Amino acid sequence: MRIFSGIRPTGGLHIGNYLGAIKQWIALQEKNECVFCIVDLHAITTPYEPKELQKNILEATAIYLAAGIDPEKSIIFVQSEVKEHAELAWLLGTITPMGELSRMTQFKEKSKQHKDYINAGLFNYPVLMAADILLYKSQAVPVGKDQEQHVELARTIAKKFNLNFGKIFPEPETILPKVGAKIMSLTDPKKKMSKSDDPKSCISLFDSPEDIQKKIMSAETDSGKEIIYNVTKKPGISNLLTIYSLLTDKSTQELEKQFKGKGYGDFKKALAKVLIDYLEPFRRKQKELQTRDVYVKDILNKGASRARIIAQSTMQEVREKMGLI
Numbered sequence: 001m002r003i004f005s006g007i008r009p010t011g012g013l014h015i016g017n018y019l020g021a022i023k024q025w026i027a028l029q030e031k032n033e034c035v036f037c038i039v040d041l042h043a044i045t046t047p048y049e050p051k052e053l054q055k056n057i058l059e060a061t062a063i064y065l066a067a068g069i070d071p072e073k074s075i076i077f078v079q080s081e082v083k084e085h086a087e088l089a090w091l092l093g094t095i096t097p098m099g100e101l102s103r104m105t106q107f108k109e110k111s112k113q114h115k116d117y118i119n120a121g122l123f124n125y126p127v128l129m130a131a132d133i134l135l136y137k138s139q140a141v142p143v144g145k146d147q148e149q150h151v152e153l154a155r156t157i158a159k160k161f162n163l164n165f166g167k168i169f170p171e172p173e174t175i176l177p178k179v180g181a182k183i184m185s186l187t188d189p190k191k192k193m194s195k196s197d198d199p200k201s202c203i204s205l206f207d208s209p210e211d212i213q214k215k216i217m218s219a220e221t222d223s224g225k226e227i228i229y230n231v232t233k234k235p236g237i238s239n240l241l242t243i244y245s246l247l248t249d250k251s252t253q254e255l256e257k258q259f260k261g262k263g264y265g266d267f268k269k270a271l272a273k274v275l276i277d278y279l280e281p282f283r284r285k286q287k288e289l290q291t292r293d294v295y296v297k298d299i300l301n302k303g304a305s306r307a308r309i310i311a312q313s314t315m316q317e318v319r320e321k322m323g324l325i
């Protein structure tokens with residue numbers, strides 16, 4: 001299968017990005033042809049600092065590599081380096097109904113979050129995402145729950161293109177992790193963990209052991225004191241149990257037994273230790289990659305060259321089908 005996925009370089013990636021998306025990519029790259037993108041054109045649809053963008057792109061690449069994405073097996077590249085993404089987005093925009101775009105939850109949420117920055121790019125975000133996926137004729141897209149609606153729209157757009165102009169695109173499927181598709185904020189467990197939120201609300205993959213300890217110890221918990229998994233009654237502790245379970249491969253029931261009779265403090269101390277140990281190789285690899293900019297940029301250049309070959313071939317077909325040649 002051809003697989004596509006991407007992450008916005010909007011700041012330090014967090015364990016939600018890792019458990020919802022990147023962790024799936026590592027397994028998928030073994031048996032599939034994977035294209036993993038750093039979607040900088042998506043990053044500029046919300047307020048950003050131009051001086052920070054290149055740093056964030058290199059940091060996101062370091063995370064891909066530290067997590068175990070192998071540039072020999074998978075294509076890793078920066079979206080704006082392959083101009084066909086923007087070109088296909090324009091063409092697909094001409095067959096995307098405005099009504100579909102206005103229904104998108106992310107557009108509604110981001111418009112509320114950034115009232116002074118509601119731009120056409122943000123509205124058209126799902127069309128660009130459809131272009132990202134379809135440019136590589138991808139059959140599957142591993143993402144977290146929040147991006148599921150966008151992949152569904154990409155499928156609708158693929159169907160419509162195939163019907164109007166002749167079949168060239170597969171209809172892409174979403175791959176959601178069974179557990180961890182929506183890791184919640186540490187400060188408000190009713191909200192999704194987000195990189196653009198308060199740093200206290202998320203564990204960044206490169207956080208220091210001291211920061212991890214502080215953030216977990218002050219994470220919002222619920223009334224009562226038992227360590228029980230119950231998303232409705234105990235959203236805070238359930239979110240922490242989910243993280244613990246995913247990092248240790250122990251079920252939440254096993255964890256409930258392990259922490260029976262213990263309080264929130266004991267549980268949080270143990271979780272902080274699990275996180276600190278799990279993320280230690282990430283911190284080590286980041287330090288190493290910080291001194292190897294040339295190597296990282298070389299991976300991105302080679303990845304863009306490989307991506308361009310596929311993208312240019314798809315665009316040739318798209319232009320012919322749409323009557324542009």
Ligand code: AQP
Pocket residue numbers: 006007008009010016017018019020021142143144145146147180181182183184192193194195196197
């Ligand atoms: N909390 C989450 N739990 C599980 N998966 C998540 N993802 C994001 N947050 C969670 C998944 O991570 C991938 C990359 O996301 P993105 O950077 O493209 O954009 P996003 O979904 O908008 O992520 P953030 O962290 O909330 O970023 P900002 O604050 O910049 O908007 C996607 O597969 C996503 O589902």
